[in-house]
Amino acid sequence: MPLFSRRQQAPRLAPELDDTALGRVLTGVASARGPGPQDLAIAQLEQLLRDTGDDWDRRCHRVTVLAEAVPALARGWRARYPRDADALLLHAWSELPVDPRAATVAFQLAASARPADPTPWVGALAALRLLARPSAELTPVWREIRARDPWNREAHLQVLGYLSPEEQGSQAALRDFLDDLVATMPYGVPAQCLPLAAAVRQYHRDLDSGGTRALGTGRYWTQPHVAPLLDQALDHWLRPGHPRHAATVADLGLLAYALSRAARTEDAGAVFDAAGGLVTAWPWGHDGDPVERYAFWSRR
Numbered sequence: 355m356p357l358f359s360r361r362q363q364a365p366r367l368a369p370e371l372d373d374t375a376l377g378r379v380l381t382g383v384a385s386a387r388g389p390g391p392q393d394l395a396i397a398q399l400e401q402l403l404r405d406t407g408d409d410w411d412r413r414c415h416r417v418t419v420l421a422e423a424v425p426a427l428a429r430g431w432r433a434r435y436p437r438d439a440d441a442l443l444l445h446a447w448s449e450l451p452v453d454p455r456a457a458t459v460a461f462q463l464a465a466s467a468r469p470a471d472p473t474p475w476v477g478a479l480a481a482l483r484l485l486a487r488p489s490a491e492l493t494p495v496w497r498e499i500r501a502r503d504p505w506n507r508e509a510h511l512q513v514l515g516y517l518s519p520e521e522q523g524s525q526a527a528l529r530d531f532l533d534d535l536v537a538t539m540p541y542g543v544p545a546q547c548l549p550l551a552a553a554v555r556q557y558h559r560d561l562d563s564g565g566t567r568a569l570g571t572g573r574y575w576t577q578p579h580v581a582p583l584l585d586q587a588l589d590h591w592l593r594p595g596h597p598r599h600a601a602t603v604a605d606l607g608l609l610a611y612a613l614s615r616a617a618r619t620e621d622a623g624a625v626f627d628a629a630g631g632l633v634t635a636w637p638w639g640h641d642g643d644p645v646e647r648y649a650f651w652s653r654r
Contacts, residue, residue: 368632415600420449439467454481472502503542542597575616614651
C-alpha cells in the first residue's frame with residue numbers, strides 16, 4: 355500500500371493507518387442504523403476479514419481497529435452467527451476493555467473455531483494482562499502465539515506493557531525480555547519496533563517522574579544504549595524493499611517522534627514524509643492532542 359507525502363495531506367488521526375480497505379469499511383459502517391444498513395455493514399466486516407485470509411499480522415491489525423470502532427456491530431454479528439470464527443473473534447476483542455473475563459471465554463471459542471489463527475490467543479494475552487494475572491498464566495498463551503506467529507507485533511507490545519514497572523514487571527524483567535528479543539529477532543519482522551517502543555516508554559517514564567530524571571531527558575536520546583536504536587531504524591525502515599507490515603506507518607510515526615525529541619530535525623523530516631500525515635494516538639498523545647503535536651513537530 356502506498357505511503358503519501360506529508361506535503362500532500364494534512365495530519366489526521368488514522369487508526370486504520372494506510373490500510374485503505376479497512377478505512378473504506380470504517381467509513382461505510384460508521385452510520386449504520388436499523389436492520390437494513392446493519393446487515394450491509396456486517397457483510398462489509400465479514401468480507402474484509404475474509405479477504406485478509408491467513409495474513410495474521412494484517413488480521414490482528416484489522417480486528418483490533420474494528421473492535422474499538424464498531425463494538426455494537428461486533429455484538430450483532432456474533433448474535434446472528436454465534437459459531438462464525440470471524441464474528442467470535444471480533445466480538446471477543448470488542449468485549450476486552452469492558453469485561454476481560456468474559457472476553458477470555460470468547461477468545462477460547464474463537465480459537466477453537468479457527469485453530470491456526472494466533473489472533474484469539476493474542477486477545478487472551480491482552481485479557482490476562484488487563485486482569486493482572488501472574489506470569490505463569492501468560493506463559494502457555496505466549497507459547498500458543500509463538501507457535502502460530504512468532505513475531506506478532508501486538509503480542510509483543512502486550513508483553514512489553516505487562517513487564518513494565520507500572521504493571522507486573524520491573525526494569526530488570528524488561529531488559530531480559532528485550533535482550534532476548536534483539537538476540538533472536540530476524541530482519542524486518544512486524545515486531546521490529548519493540549526496542550524503540552521500549553525506549554520511548556522509558557523516555558516518558560523519565561519525563562513524568564519529575565526531578566532530576568526529568569531534567570536528564572534532554573540527554574536521553576544520545577545515551578549509548580539508545581542512540582543506536584534511532585540510527586538502525588533510520589537506516590533500515592526507509593530502505594527501498596524493506597519488508598512492510600500492517601503497522602509500518604505506526605512504526606514510522608514512532609521513529610519520527612523519537613527523532614524529533616532527539617532534535618534530529620533533518621532525519622525526522624524524511625520519516626514524516628514517509629508517514630504521510632497518518633497519526634497514531636500513541637506516542638503523540640502523551641504530550642497533548644496527538645494531531646496538534648504531530649503537526650507541530652512535522653513543521654520544524
